[in-house]
Amino acid sequence: xxxxxxxxxxxxxxxxxxxxxxxxxxxxxxxxxxxxxxxxxxxxxxxxxxxxxxxxxxxxxxxxxxxxxxxxxxxxxxxxxxxxxxxxxxxxxxxxxxxxxxxxxxxxxxxxxxxxxxxxxxxxxxxxxxxxxxxxxxxxxxxxxxxxxxxxxxxxxxxxxxxxxxxxxxxxxxxxxxxxxxxxxxxxxxxxxxxxxxxxxxxxxxxxxxxxxxxxxxxxxxxxxxxxxxxxxxxxxxxxxxxxxxxxxxxxxxxxxxxxxxxxxxxxxxxxxxxxxxxxxxxxxxxxxxxxxxxxxxxxxxxxxx
Amino acid sequence: xxxxxxxxxxxxxxxxxxxxxxxxxxxxxxxxxxxxxxxxxxxxxxxxxxxxxxxxxxxxxxxxxxxxxxxxxxxxxxxxxxxxxxxxxxxxxxxxxxxxxxxxxxxxxxxxxxxxxxxxxxxxxxxxxxxxxxxxxxxxxxxxxxxxxxxxxxxxxxxxxxxxxxxxxxxxxxxxxxxxxxxxxxxxxxxxxxxxxxxxxxxxxxxxxxxxxxxxxxxxxxxxxxxxxxxxxxxxxxxxxxxxxxxxxxxxxxxxxxxxxxxxxxxxxxxxxxxxxxxxxxxxxxxxxxxxxxxxxxxxxxxxxx
Numbered sequence: 001x002x003x004x005x006x007x008x009x010x011x012x013x014x015x016x017x018x019x020x021x022x023x024x025x026x027x028x029x030x031x032x033x034x035x036x037x038x039x040x041x042x043x044x045x046x047x048x049x050x051x052x053x054x055x056x057x058x059x060x061x062x063x064x065x066x067x068x069x070x071x072x073x074x075x076x077x078x079x080x081x082x083x084x085x086x087x088x089x090x091x092x093x094x095x096x097x098x099x100x101x102x103x104x105x106x107x108x109x110x111x112x113x114x115x116x117x118x119x120x121x122x123x124x125x126x127x128x129x130x131x132x133x134x135x136x137x138x139x140x141x142x143x144x145x146x147x148x149x150x151x152x153x154x155x156x157x158x159x160x161x162x163x164x165x166x167x168x169x170x171x172x173x174x175x176x177x178x179x180x181x182x183x184x185x186x187x188x189x190x191x192x193x194x195x196x197x198x199x200x201x202x203x204x205x206x207x208x209x210x211x212x213x214x215x216x217x218x219x220x221x222x223x224x225x226x227x228x229x230x231x232x233x234x235x236x237x238x239x240x241x242x243x244x245x246x247x248x249x250x251x252x253x254x255x256x257x258x259x260x261x262x263x264x265x266x267x268x269x270x271x272x273x274x275x276x277x278x279x280x281x282x283x284x285x286x287x288x289x290x291x292x293x294x295x296x297x298x299x300x301x302x303x304x305x306x
Numbered sequence: 307x308x309x310x311x312x313x314x315x316x317x318x319x320x321x322x323x324x325x326x327x328x329x330x331x332x333x334x335x336x337x338x339x340x341x342x343x344x345x346x347x348x349x350x351x352x353x354x355x356x357x358x359x360x361x362x363x364x365x366x367x368x369x370x371x372x373x374x375x376x377x378x379x380x381x382x383x384x385x386x387x388x389x390x391x392x393x394x395x396x397x398x399x400x401x402x403x404x405x406x407x408x409x410x411x412x413x414x415x416x417x418x419x420x421x422x423x424x425x426x427x428x429x430x431x432x433x434x435x436x437x438x439x440x441x442x443x444x445x446x447x448x449x450x451x452x453x454x455x456x457x458x459x460x461x462x463x464x465x466x467x468x469x470x471x472x473x474x475x476x477x478x479x480x481x482x483x484x485x486x487x488x489x490x491x492x493x494x495x496x497x498x499x500x501x502x503x504x505x506x507x508x509x510x511x512x513x514x515x516x517x518x519x520x521x522x523x524x525x526x527x528x529x530x531x532x533x534x535x536x537x538x539x540x541x542x543x544x545x546x547x548x549x550x551x552x553x554x555x556x557x558x559x560x561x562x563x564x565x566x567x568x569x570x571x572x573x574x575x576x577x578x579x580x581x582x583x584x585x586x587x588x589x590x591x592x593x594x595x596x597x598x599x600x601x602x603x604x605x606x607x608x609x610x611x612x
Contacts, residue, residue: 097459109405154400265421266420
């Protein structure tokens with residue numbers, strides 16, 4: 001019995017150390033030095049080479065090394081019977097929420113305007129706040145925490161998602177109500193899972209339906225955004241600016257137009273970084289549950305894709 | 307039925323606009339162009355000419371255009387039976403808290419570092435967060451709200467003030483414990499009232515006692531800070547940066563060193579500004595309550611004078 005770490009997209013060392021700290025008796029093999037493929041029952045993956053997991057004949061469980069599983073589901077060679085679990089980390093939620101709150105507050109209190117005013121030696125007290133209503137696309141564990149915190153801070157908030165939801169403590173718009181949702185808000189936060197249905201959802205057709213000057217925050221996945229639609233959306237006035245943490249290609253290529261656009265704040269995919277120390281206990285827990293035939297934690301639905 | 311704005315001490319225009327936005331059907335007359343005195347049932351006043359309100363034979367309610375009512379009560383010609391209401395502006399506390407949260411989050415999540423990285427085309431994912439503990443100097447109505455909100459967001463917080471306080475839900479340091487307070491934190495927020503005791507409290511002697519790299523936020527008064535001590539405190543490493551909304555001389559003189567120091571974020575005294583838009587709904591609400599014979603909101607006690 002062993003665990004394999006297959007994470008070309010993440011340094012495996014901190015994961016190895018964190019897992020061994022939780023349970024020093026674990027047998028862990030690290031890609032690409034996996035010597036006994038037959039022993040592997042659980043694979044911890046982040047951007048594994050597609051098809052690679054077929055090398056484990058006795059694989060019983062796949063765990064993402066983060067909250068997202070899109071990088072797993074995009075591999076069509078993964079057998080449908082295999083359960084997939086993901087990391088649900090409070091620290092991850094906390095960091096992501098703080099990042100989104102920062103983005104929301106900087107728009108609301110116009111930090112970038114005052115930075116420009118400072119550069120130009122301008123003292124202008126007029127209109128110190130922009131009235132905002134924040135729309136969160138995706139109100140699961142992560143988006144739900146942002147909604148909760150924004151409401152506690154006294155902001156108007158509403159949610160949007162692909163499914164019908166009931167008994168929520170905030171206004172919620174389901175899939176077919178996208179137009180109503182967009183017309184209700186002027187800060188748009190994308191926290192959706194990346195699925196075949198949500199890929200490219202942030203595009204010029206959607207931006208056209210936004211209130212003029214809407215501010216965009218994307219902390220989900222680069223593929224949610226049609227990147228070439230963003231600057232035209234600024235030019236047309238649909239959007240006034242954006243804070244982006246994720247991109248189609250990361251690191252963002254040096255020639256990308258976003259680097260030099262002052263309407264864009266960009267960060268290098270750091271809104272929320274999974275902490276191996278915080279995540280290791282739940283990985284070990286799922287490994288033990290697998291071994292003992294118990295129900296798994298944080299298992300995703302293969303049909304819903306999250 | 308109409309509302310009269312009688313506010314020689316405040317520009318009536320933003321109030322007129324804000325009220326009309328809440329209810330476009332309102333009949334509002336603005337001093338000194340009041341044509342139909344008999345129609346006026348509610349007067350919105352700020353430093354009205356004493357005795358003037360006697361011109362409204364059917365006046366039923368007086369509303370201050372601010373929190374204070376001393377400017378109304380000082381007019382001895384106001385009949386004792388007339389109810390007086392005031393503006394209770396949670397918005398003021400709300401704005402100040404949002405400003406402080408913005409400053410705290412931008413330090414914690416290193417917005418300014420990532421802005422610099424963007425300018426230089428650098429993609430650096432390392433160390434995405436600075437661990438922080440926030441110390442609030444002055445934990446009255448305004449500072450107390452910041453403490454509450456930061457705690458809800460999951461940050462470590464403590465307070466400091468000149469008086470002994472008991473039964474607080476957070477660690478509190480009194481006057482003589484300044485050194486202990488400063489050694490416990492790395493974000494210092496000044497929200498003290500300006501008194502002879504607190505003037506100049508933010509000086510190089512205090513900064514020397516801070517944890518190296520402490521971040522300063524001043525939203526209280528310019529005179530709390532010895533302005534010439536700030537840049538030396540950066541140079542010595544006591545402080546790493548500052549967000550300032552208030553200054554000894556406002557507007558900040560064009561020759562002031564703060565304009566060109568990249569370690570300083572500065573805003574033109576806008577952390578918290580009384581806003582007609584925020585107050586208009588409660589004025590309209592009281593007008594409706596008056597019309598419908600319902601109990602008024604924020605009515606003052608004529609005997610207590612508040």
